[in-house]
């Protein structure tokens with residue numbers, strides 16, 4: 001199948017904020033060979049590259065004077081199965097949530113807490129997606145990526161990916177690696193993670209004391225649907241800021257001033273604060289500035305009421321950053337990739 005590049009293509013349908021921006025050149029790739037052809041096309045046209053999956057962690061603040069490569073490869077497979085541990089592989093363009101559902105339907109536990117996260121499998125290692133006490137790295141085994149510098153394929157082990165909280169090697173070497181497929185170790189013996197209080201509570205309200213991975217997934221989907229706006233109805237990119245990790249002395253000082261501060265001590269001695277709490281306490285929850293705003297139920301989520309530009313979202317984010325820094329001496333780092 002040949003590439004079908006499109007000039008000046010709208011990216012509105014390819015970013016969960018629903019922001020209008022034009023790609024100078026847009027291609028969709030379904031195979032490794034097409035990815036290589038797309039890279040060659042970009043070089044021939046002397047265009048920089050922007051890889052996108054579901055566009056759910058992306059803020060477009062201007063037209064993209066680049067070749068936008070939309071990863072659309074499909075394929076799910078079981079590579080090894082010893083009756084308990086199962087090694088699965090998914091192509092980068094597979095959508096994350098349907099992939100998680102597929103693993104659960106195979107009777108494989110591990111990814112259930114990451115249910116309903118938008119986006120693709122290929123983007124998931126970029127920021128080591130996480131939710132409800134589980135991160136991608138907990139079940140990740142390896143991935144295959146194409147190195148734009150050498151044109152060669154390389155397999156990465158978990159250690160080589162340098163995963164951390166919403167972070168990985170691939171974020172730091174943005175643009176170099178095109179993730180083609182990702183592998184996970186899952187288990188036929190359920191070992192569900194119920195660290196998150198509201199999840200335990202919901203299951204126990206349903207009379208479920210020893211939930212299956214599928215039941216955990218269903219409970220998480222229900223909680224997420226209640227808490228988070230659906231990008232199909234209200235443009236957003238999920239959490240807009242990371243939870244900041246601050247020195248223990250600062251957390252202590254803030255707790256003196258705000259006894260209800262939400263804070264989690266970390267293994268390295270620092271303390272993780274809830275960005276949503278800081279933003280809410282600074283008075284931003286539910287605020288609206290024309291076409292952009294902070295969600296009324298979730299202070300971490302910035303929303304596009306319909307016709308916002310990416311620049312308007314960024315301006316609001318910067319105002320919040322400055323206000324939180326001034327009030328609490330805490331810097332909030334943005335989570336989405338800003339273009």
Ligand SMILES: Cc1cc2nc3c(=O)[nH]c(=O)nc-3n(C[C@H](O)[C@H](O)[C@H](O)COP(=O)(O)OP(=O)(O)OC[C@H]3O[C@@H](n4cnc5c(N)ncnc54)[C@H](O)[C@@H]3O)c2cc1C
Pocket residue numbers: 016050051052053054055056057058071092117118119120121122123124126127128129130131174177178179180228229230231236237238239337
């Ligand atoms: C409603 C909502 C809820 C969310 N909840 C969570 C959550 O609970 N936890 C969480 O961690 N995240 C969450 N997110 C953020 C987002 O879903 C994840 O970051 C997701 O992994 C992004 O996938 P994507 O395919 O949409 O990536 P994109 O937005 O398309 O791309 C993200 C970055 O990855 C790069 N990239 C994409 N694909 C590839 C590839 N194959 N190879 C190399 N680079 C690539 C892009 O260039 C970009 O820099 C949420 C987002 C929304 C809208």
